[in-house]
Amino acid sequence: MKIMVFLITFLTALCPLTAPAQPTAMEIAADMYPGWNLGNTMEPGPCNWLSNPLDYETAWQGSKTTQEIIDFVKSQGFRSVRIPCSWYVHCDANYNIDTKWMDRVQEVVDYCIKDSLYVVLNDHYDNGWIERSFADRTESSVSRNCFILGMLWKQIANRFREYDYHLLFAGMNEPDAAGDSSKDKAGDIATLIRYEQTFVNAVRQTGGNNAKRVLVVQSPSTSIDLATTYDVMPQDAVSDAMMLEVHFYAPFNFTMMTKDESWGNQAYYWGTGNHISGSKHNVTWGEESYMQSQMRQMRNKYTSKGIPVIMGEFGTLWRTMPQGESQEKHDDSIYSWYYTLCRYAVYNGVVPFVWDTNACQRPSMDVLNRKTLTVFNQLALNGIIEGCASVKWPYATAVESLHPSIQQLTNPSVYDVQGRLYDSIPDKGLFIVNGKKHIR
Numbered sequence: 001m002k003i004m005v006f007l008i009t010f011l012t013a014l015c016p017l018t019a020p021a022q023p024t025a026m027e028i029a030a031d032m033y034p035g036w037n038l039g040n041t042m043e044p045g046p047c048n049w050l051s052n053p054l055d056y057e058t059a060w061q062g063s064k065t066t067q068e069i070i071d072f073v074k075s076q077g078f079r080s081v082r083i084p085c086s087w088y089v090h091c092d093a094n095y096n097i098d099t100k101w102m103d104r105v106q107e108v109v110d111y112c113i114k115d116s117l118y119v120v121l122n123d124h125y126d127n128g129w130i131e132r133s134f135a136d137r138t139e140s141s142v143s144r145n146c147f148i149l150g151m152l153w154k155q156i157a158n159r160f161r162e163y164d165y166h167l168l169f170a171g172m173n174e175p176d177a178a179g180d181s182s183k184d185k186a187g188d189i190a191t192l193i194r195y196e197q198t199f200v201n202a203v204r205q206t207g208g209n210n211a212k213r214v215l216v217v218q219s220p221s222t223s224i225d226l227a228t229t230y231d232v233m234p235q236d237a238v239s240d241a242m243m244l245e246v247h248f249y250a251p252f253n254f255t256m257m258t259k260d261e262s263w264g265n266q267a268y269y270w271g272t273g274n275h276i277s278g279s280k281h282n283v284t285w286g287e288e289s290y291m292q293s294q295m296r297q298m299r300n301k302y303t304s305k306g307i308p309v310i311m312g313e314f315g316t317l318w319r320t321m322p323q324g325e326s327q328e329k330h331d332d333s334i335y336s337w338y339y340t341l342c343r344y345a346v347y348n349g350v351v352p353f354v355w356d357t358n359a360c361q362r363p364s365m366d367v368l369n370r371k372t373l374t375v376f377n378q379l380a381l382n383g384i385i386e387g388c389a390s391v392k393w394p395y396a397t398a399v400e401s402l403h404p405s406i407q408q409l410t411n412p413s414v415y416d417v418q419g420r421l422y423d424s425i426p427d428k429g430l431f432i433v434n435g436k437k438h439i440r
Contacts, residue, residue, distance in 0.1 A: 036082070045089030046089045060357070070111040149195060189230050268326075273332075318331075334383070
């Protein structure tokens, strides 16, 4: 009898009765930041001047992705890679994705997985086949788009069916819904929800690890304000397995504007202490308080309710200053913009993914030079890494430890369960210290 008990105990130790639990979306998000975009690489198309579709990878930038490039990305402190990707332009008339293209995308994903990075794989602009379709919301057009979207994602999901939770799928990129030019915002939102639901259903139906994989859906026009105004989260049979995506490129005259116009000038100087008195190139809006407000909106509506948000793209132009302007103040502005945005993002449960296209000539919002495996914009990189490290992720999912003498911890960051930072350690209650929940 003793031998039998010993064998049962021994075998139970070798073969646990339950597999490790799938991390929730919030647990995964807490491990993802900062993120980096493999921009202008897997998303070009159509490129009719190229006879080999595999050459699309270098149509908009000159570096074929290698394991060494991904190793370099990781070495700079990034923990996730977003892979903007086209699929529709690589399909035949029956919407079958070219096998060679699928193989190549999988190679790139595998480079990241080998480095234990998280991957967000999407259907990017893709010649605008669905993202620019909202002007035609006839039932025949919407049904056709749902059919194609389902076809694409079933093929993608089946190829990556057994990949673990380090791979996330994002249904689209920037669906042009409910923007300023929309004449029927409610109709746009209803259509967008149908597309998001089609994506979720298609992935879940393939089974395997896709039955519980974390999926990312996009706000209308990936706008923070529209994400706050409209609820586009689709239904999902799996709990805690969904993220929302927004993008951030504000204020426009600082982040993207490349020449002065009759209606306004480029802004070279951003942030407290970086303005130059009397300059016509100071930012006039969109500074620290605006960033804080934008990220707080995401916390109030999504992250505090257990739905993490990824800021799938953000970036600002780094310029060479013309004569008479201050390069030093502009450089300080670049660092401050990245630092402040990443700090407020992480503080509010938003995962930042910097946009990076490998152009590497100013004006540019690029960070890394893939051709030379060097840092192109150290100001931006420092701002991202240091901004993310300056605060703690505000959410935990379980009480992980009891600590009767938390005062003994060195300079702890203490938050309530809504993600608000305490000025001092509370005498009692449930709160988060250094990323773990504690109770006193």
